[in-house]
Amino acid sequence: MLTIATGNKAVAAAVKQVSPEVIAAYPITPQTEIVEQIAEYVTNGELKSQYIPVESEHSAMAACIGASITGARTFTATSSHGLLYMHEMVNWAAGGRLPIVMANVNRALGPGWNIWAEHTDSMQERDTGWLQVYVSTVQEAYDTTLMAFRIAEHHEVLLPVMVNLDGFSLSHINQSLETVELGDFIPPLRLPHAIDVKNPRGYGPLTGPEEYFKFRWDIERSMRDSVKVIESTEKDFSQRFGRSYGFTDDYQCEDADVVIVSMGTIGKEAEVAIDLLRKEGIRAGSMRIRWFRPFPKLDLSGRDVVVIDRDYSFGYGGILAEAVRSTCRAEPYSVIAGLGGQEVTYDDIAGFIQGRRPGEEYWFGVTPDV
Amino acid sequence: MTEIPKEEYLFKCTSACAGCSSSLVLRYVLKAAGPDTVLVMPACCTSVIQGIYPNTAMNVPVYNVAFAAAAACASGMSAAFRAGKKATNVIVYAGDGGTVDIGIQALSGAFERRTDFLYICYDNEAYGNTGMQRSGATPTGARTTTTPGGKPDTKKDIDRIVEAHDPPYMATACSAYPHDLFKKVTKALSIRGPKFIHVLAPCPPGWRYPTEQTVEMGKLAVKTGMWVLFEREYGKVTINGPSKAAMIKPLPIEEYLGPQGRFKGISREAVDALVSLARRNAKRLSLQEEGVC
Known part of the structure; x- marks a missing residue:
C-alpha cells in the first residue's frame, strides 16, 4: 500500500506488522512519535503487544531483556540521552544474546540541550555487541526495521539490532512509503536459551575468566556470521518486495x-x-x-x-x-x-x-x- | 503449624557465609513458590551464593541482571509470561542496597504499573556482597566500612515508600520466623499484582556476632521491637503475633545491640534515636491496624 509517512511513523508501521509480544519504551524527543503511534495501535487493538510504559530508558531495556529471555519478541525505541541512560542494559542485551530490536533516533548529546541530528549517541554504543544500521529515507526506515527482526532473531545471529535514523531530518520528514504484505518473511522466534522452568538454569551468574572469554568470542563469531545473514535477508527482501539495499548504498x-x-x-x-x-x-x-x-x-x-x-x-x-x-x-x-x-x-x-x-x-x- | 514442603530448590553446600540467614530466607521463599518460578536477581550476596558458571545452586531458573534493573526486568518477564498465558511466578530476590538505593526507581515504576510479581528484599542492612559498606537501610549508629564511626543517618523506611504505591499485598518478615515467612510468600503469590515482602536477614560477618546466633539475632530484633512483623493486605494492616507481644512488653534494646560488633561503642544519642524510631513505627502501625490512620 502506498502512503505518506514520517520516518518515525514508518518505524511504528513496521513494528505493528512484526507484532512483538512485548514493547517497553520511554519517550524522548525526537523519538516520541514512534512510542505514541505504537501506544495508539495497542489501544485501538491493531497491535496485540504488551506495552510497558516504563519510568526510564534503563528500565525500558531491562524490561525488554526480561521479556526477551522468555522467548518473546521485543522492541523499544529511544534517542540520545535515553540511549546513553540505558547503556548498561544495552551491553546486557547483547551479552545475554537477546534479539531485541531498537530504533534509535539519532540526536546530539548535552550540554547544551540540543534535540537535532547527530550520530555521537549511537557511536557511543559501537562496542556493545549490537548490530547497527543507519538509514536515510522513510522507506528505508520501514524496510530496515522489518529486516532487523529477521536478522536479530536468526539462529546464527541472536544479537540485538539497532536501527538508526536521523532526528528530525528523517524522523519528522514526510516521504512516500510503500508498505508490504509480510507473509512469512519473518519466521516465528525460537530462542534456544529461553527460560524453561522444567529445565532450570542460571543465566549470567558469576563466570570465570576462561568461560567469560569464550562468551565474548561467541558474540564476535555471531557478529561475523551475521554478515551472510544480512546478505541473505536483504536478498530475500529484494526478491519478495523489490527493494534492495546492501551493506553500503x-x-x-x-x-x-x-x-x-x-x-x-x-x-x-x-x-x-x-x-x-x-x-x-x-x-x-x-x-x-x-x-x-x-x-x-x-x-x-x-x-x-x-x-x-x-x-x-x-x-x-x-x-x-x-x-x-x-x-x-x-x-x-x-x-x-x-x-x-x-x-x-x-x-x-x-x-x-x-x-x-x-x-x-x-x-x-x-x-x-x- | 503450616506444612512446609520437603522439596528443596536451594541446594546444599553453597558458597554462603557460615550462619547466613539470607540463604534460610531464600530456602523458604522457594519452598513456598514451588517449581513454576523464575528468580530475577540483581547484584547481591545471592549472586555469589548461587554458584559459578556452569553450576547453579538453585533448582529454579535464575536471571541475573544489573544492579538497578531487577524490578524493570521482572516487569518485562511478567508481561511476556502473562501474554503467553503462563502463570509462572516472577520473584525479584534483591538485597537492601539493590532495593532501597540503586534499584528504587525501577521498583517504584514496576509497582506503579501494577506489575504482577513478588519483590522480596532481604535486608542485612548494608552492602554485604562487597564487604559491608553502608546502605540506605543501615540503621543509625551501625559501623560499616564506609561509616567507621557509626552511621549518623536514619534507616530509610522502604516499607512506607512501597506502601505509598498501595500494593495489594505487602509484609515484613524475618529469617528467624520461617513459618511466618512461608505463609506470607504463599499468600503474596496467590494475589495478582505487585507484592512486596521485606525480610530482615541478620548477617554474622557484617553485624559481627557468632555464626550460631543467627536465628537468635533475628528473634531479638523482633522481641526488642527493632523489627516489626506486619502485613498490609488491600490496605488493611495486621501486626503479627511476635510483634504484638513485643509491643506490650519489649525486651531492652541493649539485648539486641550488645552482641553485635557493629554497634560497639554506639553513643547514647544513637541508641535513643533507634528506640525513638522503633516506638514511632510501632505507634503508627498500631494506629493503622486500628484503622485510625
Whole structure:
C-alpha cells in the first residue's frame, strides 16, 4: 500500500506488522512519535503487544531483556540521552544474546540541550555487541526495521539490532512509503536459551575468566556470521518486495576518482552533490554506509576518499573516518559536519569534495576554509 | 503449624557465609513458590551464593541482571509470561542496597504499573556482597566500612515508600520466623499484582556476632521491637503475633545491640534515636491496624 509517512511513523508501521509480544519504551524527543503511534495501535487493538510504559530508558531495556529471555519478541525505541541512560542494559542485551530490536533516533548529546541530528549517541554504543544500521529515507526506515527482526532473531545471529535514523531530518520528514504484505518473511522466534522452568538454569551468574572469554568470542563469531545473514535477508527482501539495499548504498562509485563516505540522511544528500559534480565533469561517487556493525569491507583503493562524520571522538577524530582509515588503509579527507543538526546542503558536500585535502581534518563552519 | 514442603530448590553446600540467614530466607521463599518460578536477581550476596558458571545452586531458573534493573526486568518477564498465558511466578530476590538505593526507581515504576510479581528484599542492612559498606537501610549508629564511626543517618523506611504505591499485598518478615515467612510468600503469590515482602536477614560477618546466633539475632530484633512483623493486605494492616507481644512488653534494646560488633561503642544519642524510631513505627502501625490512620 502506498502512503505518506514520517520516518518515525514508518518505524511504528513496521513494528505493528512484526507484532512483538512485548514493547517497553520511554519517550524522548525526537523519538516520541514512534512510542505514541505504537501506544495508539495497542489501544485501538491493531497491535496485540504488551506495552510497558516504563519510568526510564534503563528500565525500558531491562524490561525488554526480561521479556526477551522468555522467548518473546521485543522492541523499544529511544534517542540520545535515553540511549546513553540505558547503556548498561544495552551491553546486557547483547551479552545475554537477546534479539531485541531498537530504533534509535539519532540526536546530539548535552550540554547544551540540543534535540537535532547527530550520530555521537549511537557511536557511543559501537562496542556493545549490537548490530547497527543507519538509514536515510522513510522507506528505508520501514524496510530496515522489518529486516532487523529477521536478522536479530536468526539462529546464527541472536544479537540485538539497532536501527538508526536521523532526528528530525528523517524522523519528522514526510516521504512516500510503500508498505508490504509480510507473509512469512519473518519466521516465528525460537530462542534456544529461553527460560524453561522444567529445565532450570542460571543465566549470567558469576563466570570465570576462561568461560567469560569464550562468551565474548561467541558474540564476535555471531557478529561475523551475521554478515551472510544480512546478505541473505536483504536478498530475500529484494526478491519478495523489490527493494534492495546492501551493506553500503553505492552511487556512481564504479568509475569514481573520488568517493565520499557518510551515513544517514547526509549520505542521501551526497547523491545530489555527486550529480552536480558529474555535470561539471568531476568523476565523484557516494558510498553511504548502512551497516556500521558489522563494519563492511569497503573497496576504496585507488581513489581519493572524503569522509563526513556526524559524530566525533574527542582527542582522536571522526569515528567513521577512523573506521575507513583503519580498514581501508586510506588517508581520507575527514570532514566533521552536521553536529547538533547543523545544516549540510548538497552544495556544501560538493564543496567538501572539490576542496579535499587528503589526510587532513576539517570542521565545517569552524575551521577556516581554504 | 503450616506444612512446609520437603522439596528443596536451594541446594546444599553453597558458597554462603557460615550462619547466613539470607540463604534460610531464600530456602523458604522457594519452598513456598514451588517449581513454576523464575528468580530475577540483581547484584547481591545471592549472586555469589548461587554458584559459578556452569553450576547453579538453585533448582529454579535464575536471571541475573544489573544492579538497578531487577524490578524493570521482572516487569518485562511478567508481561511476556502473562501474554503467553503462563502463570509462572516472577520473584525479584534483591538485597537492601539493590532495593532501597540503586534499584528504587525501577521498583517504584514496576509497582506503579501494577506489575504482577513478588519483590522480596532481604535486608542485612548494608552492602554485604562487597564487604559491608553502608546502605540506605543501615540503621543509625551501625559501623560499616564506609561509616567507621557509626552511621549518623536514619534507616530509610522502604516499607512506607512501597506502601505509598498501595500494593495489594505487602509484609515484613524475618529469617528467624520461617513459618511466618512461608505463609506470607504463599499468600503474596496467590494475589495478582505487585507484592512486596521485606525480610530482615541478620548477617554474622557484617553485624559481627557468632555464626550460631543467627536465628537468635533475628528473634531479638523482633522481641526488642527493632523489627516489626506486619502485613498490609488491600490496605488493611495486621501486626503479627511476635510483634504484638513485643509491643506490650519489649525486651531492652541493649539485648539486641550488645552482641553485635557493629554497634560497639554506639553513643547514647544513637541508641535513643533507634528506640525513638522503633516506638514511632510501632505507634503508627498500631494506629493503622486500628484503622485510625
